[in-house]
Amino acid sequence: MTLLQTITAATPSPPPAPGAGLFTSPFLLSLLIWVPVIVAVALAFIPNPRGRYDVLVKQIAFFTNLGLVFILFIGYNQFENFLPTMQYEEKLPWLPAIGVTYHLGIDGPGLVMLLLSGLTGIASVLASLGIRERVRPYFALLLLAQASINGAIVARDMFVFLLFWGASIVPLALLIIGWGGPRRISAAWRLVGYWGLGTAALAVGALALYAAAGGRSFDMDTVLKASLSPRIQLGISMAMIVAAATRLPLFPLHGWVRDVLAEAPPGVVVAVAGAASRLGAFLLLRVLIGAEPAAAHLLSPVLAALAALTVGYAGLAALRAIDIRHAGAYLAMVPGAITVLGLAAVSPLGIAGSVLSLFTGGLAAALIAGVCATLAERAQARSVLVLGGLAPRMPNVAWLFTIAALALLGVPLLASFGTEVMTFFGAFKTQPIGAFAVAAGLGVTAVALAVLLARVLFGGPNPDAPGVSDASLGETWYLGLLAGALLWVGLFPGGPKIPGTEVPLFDPGLINQMAAGISDMASPYVLQAPGPAAASQ
């Protein structure tokens, strides 16, 4: 059975993972939001005279994230992939006058996003171990950012979603202002401006959705299941596309990405390029694909065009970039465009590809942006005209940089290969021109990566360049974690099994777990595909 057959077979009716559903918790998702908030508040208030407890603060942040990942791992293992409904749901009335409820829950795509958030959360703390100044507020803000991202992922109420979506801007902007590079103020304002615009667009879309659904509830179970006219769907979807395009980002609303990913400290780069940006595609998946099939069909060429423009632009801009962090920032735009191409396919396979792409794309984007940031820090230079022949002097970074490049291009053995196979196989059916254009853009990206690797890692060393050191243990671990996750899912998309049985060893397989809810979401887009069965009739 080929990889693609495994993937496609897993999508419509995933096999139930043995041992799933043994554990359930009425507040598992709340833990993922509020534990980091509580720890962040505690960190903000504990006394730390002259940085005496800096190491303790870092340890608290790390172990908080580790605990969250442990909780998440339990949730992932106990997730029942054969159920199309939301799981681990929590529902409390909050503002009944306007129909706002504290409603949380996850399905397959939500679980994928939570896993991404957990991994990038740990990676961002590990990447921040080198922070020396104002350690307490840094880690408090980092935890708050992660809490808001988790909140947006698990929210099942549009109002709560909007709150968490908007809330994630503040800690990230403050982190950039407080700990960023020389152009940090401009970068932070750009982040606030673009993400603020996206939040405004999301607010408009959410309110329109609320009004169109009867104006009684913000609950996604109500607003996303209301039957809306195609015209209203179109209006709401366009607002959602603007919101998503500012986050992912997509051309031409990508103005923040270069400055933010080039000026922010590596830990923040990982958080922004990893989970925070993927919220854009997650929004499109939830609202456009999940609830507005008429608008999805109408706007799918627009999405495909945006994806193609983004990949082409990112590849060309990276080819021309002199600053290695700028190049990393442009390259980090590519996975988001692949995700959007999968959504533009409006087919079950393309949608499944884009769900997997949320995970793999987030990891690949965080890895490439993070490795460029780390390399620039360790080489004490950012210009590719200065950097050269670094592979022998920083072997760890060289290996991880190479893996990041391969992950962006989707080579076999890495999880992004499965993503690209599913996305392109889905997209060639419905959006052939867009798929060709994205494939061509990936070709340009490959050239840009080859030039960058050849010049920076494998070119002749520059005797006039500043001193170089390899990545520290923390940096190696954070980059290795991201690369390792890509390799793990690439090698075991269905999870390792106990030999001779179908019982999962300890990982039920991301490709199986993510399938919960996808077939429901993709059901309006199932076409009577011509195939062997049709031919034989």
Added chain:
Amino acid sequence: MSGIAWLYARYGTQNLNTLLPILHTNPGWTVRSLVVAVVLLFIGIGGRLALWPFSSWVTQTVTSAPGAASAIVQSVWSVVGIVFLYRLTPIFVSSNQRTLQVLLGACAVAAIVAAALAILGNEPRRAVALTGSAVVAIAAAVIINGGYHRPAAFGIAGVAAVLALAPARAGALLAISTIANAMRTDDLVEMGDAWRRMRASSGALLACAIVIGLSACGALAYGMSSRSKLGVALGEAALLAAIGALRIYFAASFGPLRRRRAFDPDRVREPQGALGWPYWLGVVGAVFLVASLIPGWLNLLDGSKHPTPSPAAFAVWAAVAILGFAACAFPFVRSRDGALAATAFSGSWLGRATVMLFAAVDRFLVAPATDIARRVGDWIPAGDGALGRFTTTTGQLAITAARAPALPVVLLIALLLALVLAFAAPGIAR
């Protein structure tokens, strides 16, 4: 992958066993969609086989990559690629006649150009890579032609040719890498006397060069008429490939090894283990070469019966290769330095032309495209910066207006509005 995805999108399967029977029966199939798929697949396979003009990834890396890595890449990937091409031949054949003619023409051009480029220039590893690429292109043409004229009858002969070529190509690369390392040069002009000083490597190089030169003979004898235009073109490529393969041996093995700065010819020795891999690879290549001429081997490879071509067909194509060897030997016997000076001269012109071509591509294609991206990258932050400043200014104006005394401001606005209306009213304008 685009080609496979294209087929999957049209036929809903990527399994060849279920795909091939429905190529012309599936609802909604068109010749156009098959042509698109075939072109995409051919480009993908051509890149992997390093057919000219997709060969620069091999020719530009072979000089700097470790010899063993380059040898593995060139030999293994050529076999993988050619088997893939052979298995996809039914899809190629199901497109249309015009497409197949174009593909056959492309293979012939790729074979001739690669073989000709192998003769120009004096970088030995690049020459081995290009000679191998020429033979692979001949084999690809035989496969496509075999599927076209006599469905899948003789296509397997192309696979057998590449099976013979691959080990010989790897062996030649390893042998010439050993010689180049010992003589500390990548220029055939500066090499020489390897037959005396490095007999093992030189002998392995000779064996591998002969196998490379002859490897296309079986495929051509089985699958190509020497009287067709395509046959003539491929014969020309085979002739040039034979010249290109053997000239490396002649240049490296004979003639004086001159003293250079920081290089003492007397210290050139055969390294330990020289009688290892290159020899074995040469022997394996020779065995596969002999096998590629025997119908039983082809029967074994594809499981069907193959009639034996006439001995004249073998003789014609073997004569082409032997003629190539002779054409190579003649100038080297007459004047080795003259022959190498001629190839160096033509190689330098080729290098200049390549540089000019890349400069033109960079100037007219890459630079404008990247410049647009750069300008957009600069313009968008500048634009949103201006928007930000505009917002700040309007905010400041609003604050100033809010602080201004209300009555005089209202009176001033009323006065301005009255003036505007007065000037815009009919009567005033007249």
